[in-house]
Amino acid sequence: MKLITLNIFAILMLFTSCHTSKTATATASKEITSIENIRWKLVTLMGKDVSDKNAFITFSRDDDKVFGNGSCNNFNGTYQIKEGNQITLSKIAATLMACIDMDVETQFIEVLEKADNYSLNRGTMTLNKARMAPLAIFEAVETE
The missing domain is CATH 2.40.128.270 (Lipocalin)
Structure with missing residues (x-):
């Protein structure tokens, strides 16, 4: 059970960090x-x-x-x-x-x-x- 909870947490963190970096990159690259x-x-x-x-x-x-x-x-x-x-x-x-x-x-x-x-x-x-x-x-x- 702990392993499943840890995996879900890791996946959520991955999605959150990807979304944040895409937003920052889009703003920085905007002409x-x-x-x-x-x-x-x-x-x-x-x-x-x-x-x-x-x-x-x-x-x-x-x-x-x-x-x-x-x-x-x-x-x-x-x-x-x-x-x-x-x-x-x-x-x-x-x-x-x-x-x-x-x-x-x-x-x-x-x-x-x-x-x-x-x-x-x-x-x-x-x-x-x-x-x-x-x-x-x-x-x-x-x-x-």
Whole structure:
């Protein structure tokens, strides 16, 4: 009886893990053609892994507003997309909560002010300055 119960449990676990990995793979392989109306989670900033932070950015197609969280404070501003994946972010303002570690947030806001272009590759977006290495790398986590 214990063997049957163990086998049923193992089969259920196998089906559950297969379903989860297929869903994750489908999301990661989905072709994204616009940065707008997607929640982009910050995963790399200036070449360093910051995936443990809650930093994200969203570009709202309806009103050309950008908003997000720098890992502590919320921010917002405006953006303009031009031909050739050129982007300008401006009027970036953030709340002023004091946090223990402000390094990621400070660098993130600086990157937003410096970035002049972006690139998309499936579920990944990078913000760049000219042809330098990516300033920030994001992963798509939600679409509207």
